[in-house]
Amino acid sequence: xxxxxxxxxxxxxxxxxxxxxxxxxxxxxxxxxxxxxxxxxxxxxxxxxxxxxxxxxxxxxxxxxxxxxxxxxxxxxxxxxxxxxxxxxxxxxxxxxxxxxxxxxxxxxxxxxxxxxxxxxxxxxxxxxxxxxxxxxxxxxxxxxxxxxxxxxxxxxxxxxxxxxxxxxxxxxxxxxxxxxxxxxxxxxxxxxxxxxxxxxxxxxxxxxxxxxxxxxxxxxxxxxxxxxxxxxxxxxxxxxxxxxxxxxxxxxxxxxxxxxxxxxxxxxxxxxxxxxxxxxxxxxxxxxxxxxxxxxxxxxxxxxxxxxxxxxxxxxxxxxxxxxxxxxxxxxxxxxxxxxxxxxxxxxxxxxxxxxxxxxxxxxxxxxxxxxxxxxxxxxxxxxxxxxxxxxxxxxxxxxxxxxxxxxxxxxxxxxxxxxxxxxxxxxxxxxxxxxxxxxxxxxxxxxxxxxxxxxxxxxxxxxxxxxxxxxxxxxxxxxxxxxxxxxxxxxxxxxxxxxxxxxxxxxxxxxxxxxxxxxxxxxxxxxxxxxxxxxxxxxxxxxxxxxxxxxxxxxxxxxxx
Amino acid sequence: xxxxxxxxxxxxxxxxxxxxxxxxxxxxxxxxxxxxxxxxxxxxxxxxxxxxxxxxxxxxxxxxxxxxxxxxxxxxxxxxxxxxxxxxx
Numbered sequence: 001x002x003x004x005x006x007x008x009x010x011x012x013x014x015x016x017x018x019x020x021x022x023x024x025x026x027x028x029x030x031x032x033x034x035x036x037x038x039x040x041x042x043x044x045x046x047x048x049x050x051x052x053x054x055x056x057x058x059x060x061x062x063x064x065x066x067x068x069x070x071x072x073x074x075x076x077x078x079x080x081x082x083x084x085x086x087x088x089x090x091x092x093x094x095x096x097x098x099x100x101x102x103x104x105x106x107x108x109x110x111x112x113x114x115x116x117x118x119x120x121x122x123x124x125x126x127x128x129x130x131x132x133x134x135x136x137x138x139x140x141x142x143x144x145x146x147x148x149x150x151x152x153x154x155x156x157x158x159x160x161x162x163x164x165x166x167x168x169x170x171x172x173x174x175x176x177x178x179x180x181x182x183x184x185x186x187x188x189x190x191x192x193x194x195x196x197x198x199x200x201x202x203x204x205x206x207x208x209x210x211x212x213x214x215x216x217x218x219x220x221x222x223x224x225x226x227x228x229x230x231x232x233x234x235x236x237x238x239x240x241x242x243x244x245x246x247x248x249x250x251x252x253x254x255x256x257x258x259x260x261x262x263x264x265x266x267x268x269x270x271x272x273x274x275x276x277x278x279x280x281x282x283x284x285x286x287x288x289x290x291x292x293x294x295x296x297x298x299x300x301x302x303x304x305x306x307x308x309x310x311x312x313x314x315x316x317x318x319x320x321x322x323x324x325x326x327x328x329x330x331x332x333x334x335x336x337x338x339x340x341x342x343x344x345x346x347x348x349x350x351x352x353x354x355x356x357x358x359x360x361x362x363x364x365x366x367x368x369x370x371x372x373x374x375x376x377x378x379x380x381x382x383x384x385x386x387x388x389x390x391x392x393x394x395x396x397x398x399x400x401x402x403x404x405x406x407x408x409x410x411x412x413x414x415x416x417x418x419x420x421x422x423x424x425x426x427x428x429x430x431x432x433x434x435x436x437x438x439x440x441x442x443x444x445x446x447x448x449x450x451x452x453x454x455x456x457x458x459x460x461x462x463x464x465x466x467x468x469x470x471x472x473x474x475x476x477x478x479x480x481x482x483x484x485x486x487x488x489x490x491x492x493x494x495x496x497x498x499x500x501x502x503x504x505x506x507x508x509x510x511x512x513x514x515x516x517x518x519x520x521x522x523x524x525x526x527x528x529x530x531x532x533x534x535x536x537x538x539x540x541x542x543x544x545x546x547x548x549x550x551x552x553x554x555x556x557x558x559x560x561x562x563x
Numbered sequence: 564x565x566x567x568x569x570x571x572x573x574x575x576x577x578x579x580x581x582x583x584x585x586x587x588x589x590x591x592x593x594x595x596x597x598x599x600x601x602x603x604x605x606x607x608x609x610x611x612x613x614x615x616x617x618x619x620x621x622x623x624x625x626x627x628x629x630x631x632x633x634x635x636x637x638x639x640x641x642x643x644x645x646x647x648x649x650x651x652x
Binding site: 066071073074082084085088089093207212213224226243244251255258285289299300303558559560561 | 573578589597598601603606614617619620623625627628631634635636639651652
């Protein structure tokens with residue numbers, strides 16, 4: 001069987017599995033729809049959180065990005081895992097003890113009024129839409145490369161699948177499909193990673209092969225990372241493992257970006273909501289642990305995959321005559337994601353750190369998808385990677401759509417516009433909101449706004465500078481007032497959004513010398529978060545303390561058991 | 564023990580203080596491993612090798628993630644014990 005037949009088979013099988021789970025897990029109550037009836041075991045929730053969290057960006061793009069960034073790729077590796085320590089220690093058990101359905105609802109109760117809740121709901125909708133657009137695009141790219149359908153057809157198929165299980169099963173359907181999707185995506189990531197590691201270093205465990213020696217070729221017996229650094233030096237690129245070398249990000253920027261991604265992770269509504277689905281606070285703690293264990297399996301393999309891909313790519317292409325380029329080069333060239341421009345006219349591919357001399361352009365997004373082909377792995381593994389990419393994108397999209405739907409039906413509809421709405425009507429509204437959100441997300445996938453790639457900075461920056469401080473202060477202080485929290489959130493968001501807007505759209509060519517403290521827009525959420533904390537604490541000192549019942553609420557959520 | 568649970572007043576303040584202590588210790592370690600070993604001191608650490616890894620690079624791309632898992636594991640087990648000791652589980 002060829003790659004395409006295998007892909008049809010595996011994608012068809014996994015999609016039928018997801019639809020089957022959706023039908024099995026239909027729900028009839030709002031508690032089922034919003035929080036899966038709170039009956040999800042910690043281990044299953046850990047897997048679901050892993051799939052919810054690991055998106056098309058983690059699965060498809062991250063290793064490729066690291067492969068081009070070397071050491072600096074650390075910002076994603078630590079930034080997207082370190083946040084789980086904050087989640088487990090500072091938020092998950094307390095939000096679960098509080099209960100109810102959404103994060104904004106906690107803000108509304110803790111900060112006694114609609115203002116905090118509404119700010120929260122609007123942030124949730126904005127953050128989640130920016131995030132979901134990228135997922136739909138990822139679905140389209142996988143379909144177009146592996147099934148050779150049009151990108152738009154791919155997006156429509158993806159929409160139909162998500163629509164089915166998100167509207168039928170709500171959180172329950174999403175949770176159990178995410179468990180299945182985690183299994184698909186982790187196998188799809190680890191099997192090729194192990195195969196490539198074995199091929200290059202003779203050790204099938206990528207985390208160890210990464211630090212091992214190259215098996216064959218001109219560099220046999222030499223450490224892989226040493227080889228990579230040497231290859232980079234030859235090509236005039238900054239050393240792969242080098243940290244503060246010219247051409248890479250500065251230390252202060254790496255600190256700020258890592259911080260913003262960590263804190264942003266801990267403030268993302270679709271991640272926070274997962275901890276509402278377990279039976280109690282203890283299970284919330286345990287599921288944070290399981291989630292990170294499952295995420296770490298991929299995240300510790302990704303930098304190894306990045307290094308293997310880098311070595312393979314340079315050795316396969318640099319100095320090779322275009323006529324003799326390997327077959328994978330041809331198939332990706334057709335998609336326009338890899339290109340050769342024979343500047344010196346010698347018919348050979350030249351890869352160089354000097355933009356004037358460099359003749360090879362490789363889109364970062366293809367490294368993971370092309371890796372099995374580059375390493376000449378069998379067709380079924382290539383197909384498995386396609387199914388894994390789809391699982392990663394669909395699972396994250398579904399989680400995002402659910403928080404959008406609950407923000408609309410529960411935080412805005414039920415609590416603000418129509419408080420006397422019956423449960424049945426609220427459930428219908430939630431389903432419709434999810435349906436409309438899927439369609440909008442699909443349109444974003446088909447007509448990607450030019451800013452999609454850049455808005456990820458927005459999503460993390462805003463989550464870091466809005467939710468995280470308000471939630472932490474709400475749990476760890478009794479004295480933070482409504483006025484303090486709202487002022488803090490508005491300052492944090494206002495500052496972060498204007499900074500990102502300025503340096504991404506108004507003055508995008510400005511370099512580090514014009515940035516505040518040398519911090520790029522990607523990292524500015526860290527400063528926004530600090531501002532939020534400072535403003536919230538200051539304003540709280542000068543406003544009337546929270547009412548007694550709010551202080552009692554704070555005492556109560558700190559204890560895992562009632563009373 | 565079980566029979567006393569109903570009448571026993573929960574020492575909420577003591578429980579919370581113990582919780583904050585655990586958190587402070589673990590968050591300090593979290594900061595030290597990630598921002599410290601992985602970023603601030605990466606270059607001096609890179610002079611040492613761990614197999615084929617420069618040590619600072621290993622902490623940045625591997626070690627810190629393992630450390631995060633271990634830190635949460637310690638927290639979860641420690642808190643389970645604390646819950647039992649204060650009778651809040």
